[in-house]
Every structure is written in structure tokens, then in C-alpha cells.
Amino acid sequence: MVSIMEIYQLLPKLNCKECEKPTCMAFASSLLSGESEIADCPPLYESGYESQLQELQSLLAPVSGATETGLVIHEDLCFGCGNCVVACPVNVANDPHGAALGLAPSNDKVILEVAGGIVTSKNVGECRRFGQNKILCDVCIVTCPSKAIEFV
Ligand code: SF4
Numbered sequence: 001m002v003s004i005m006e007i008y009q010l011l012p013k014l015n016c017k018e019c020e021k022p023t024c025m026a027f028a029s030s031l032l033s034g035e036s037e038i039a040d041c042p043p044l045y046e047s048g049y050e051s052q053l054q055e056l057q058s059l060l061a062p063v064s065g066a067t068e069t070g071l072v073i074h075e076d077l078c079f080g081c082g083n084c085v086v087a088c089p090v091n092v093a094n095d096p097h098g099a100a101l102g103l104a105p106s107n108d109k110v111i112l113e114v115a116g117g118i119v120t121s122k123n124v125g126e127c128r129r130f131g132q133n134k135i136l137c138d139v140c141i142v143t144c145p146s147k148a149i150e151f152v
């Protein structure tokens with residue numbers, strides 16, 4: 001999981017506010033949440049910051065592919081077994097006639113479902129890791145045999 005400090009260490013640390021954030025640390029937080037983009041920091045593109053820019057782009061590559069809740073599905077690792085689909089407690093609660101019975105989802109209220117041999121996500125705002133009653137649920141992560149699910 002990428003941390004704010006890891007991002008901050010790669011920024012120019014000028015606190016120049018060109019990114020429209022009060023400090024580089026605030027910009028690091030904004031990058032992590034996906035509110036800002038690396039390109040919003042012009043000094044990073046000046047001479048002398050080439051290696052920092054490259055490292056930052058590599059570090060944030062998984063974040064840029066994440067859903068609004070930080071869920072990343074590594075499609076190259078998923079083989080569509082469906083373990084996560086029938087194990088996710090939200091899927092089970094919202095789909096009593098499908099996922100709760102160990103079957104394919106029977107409605108659109110689920111978070112995870114297999115389509116075309118690969119798991120896909122929707123309704124990610126329902127995930128127990130997020131929202132008002134945030135719980136560090138890791139059921140989908142631990143039930144995946146190929147480490148295809150990650151939260152960043
Ligand atoms: S533009 Fe870059 S160097 Fe300036 S405050 Fe923002 S993050 Fe820091």
C-alpha cells in the first residue's frame with residue numbers, strides 16, 4: 001500500500017503552491033486520494049527532478065487504476081474462480097438468491113462479479129472498507145488464491 005510519506009519524499013518539497021495546495025504534504029495526500037494528478041506539480045517537470053518524477057509515476061501506477069474506494073483488480077492474475085464473489089459479505093447480504101448460495105450474482109446490487117472470465121467491480125461505495133461504518137474487511141483479498149485483489 002502506497003503511503004503519503006513515500007509520495008512526499010519524491011516531491012520537490014518547495015511548498016510553492018503552484019499545485020494549488022498549501023504544502024507539498026497536502027499535495028501528496030491529494031495525489032493519494034486521486035484528487036490531484038502528478039502533472040499538477042509543474043516543478044517536477046523541471047530539470048533535476050527526472051528520476052523523482054519517474055519513481056513517482058511508478059509508485060502511483062496502481063493508484064491511477066484504482067476505483068474510487070482504492071480497489072484494484074489485477075486482471076492478469078484473476079482467473080475467474082469466483083471465490084471473492086461468493087465470499088464478499090456485501091455480496092452475500094445483497095444477493096440472497098445468488099452469492100449467498102455460492103452461485104453467480106442474481107441481481108445488480110453486488111460489488112464483485114465474474115464477467116468474461118475475470119472479476120469486475122461495481123457499487124464499490126458499498127464496500128465495507130469505506131463509508132461511515134468503515135471496517136477493514138479483507139475477505140476478498142484473503143479468499144483470492146492468486147492475489148488478484150488489492151486495495152491501494
Ligand atoms: S507544486 Fe509541487 S513543489 Fe509546489 S507545493 Fe505543489 S507539490 Fe510542492
Ligand code: SF4
Nearest residue numbers: 088127128137139140
Ligand atoms: S473488502 Fe470486503 S466488502 Fe469490500 S469488496 Fe472486499 S470482501 Fe467485499
Ligand code: SF4
Nearest residue numbers: 078079081082084144
Ligand atoms: S479476483 Fe481472485 S478470487 Fe476473485 S475471481 Fe479472480 S482469481 Fe478468483
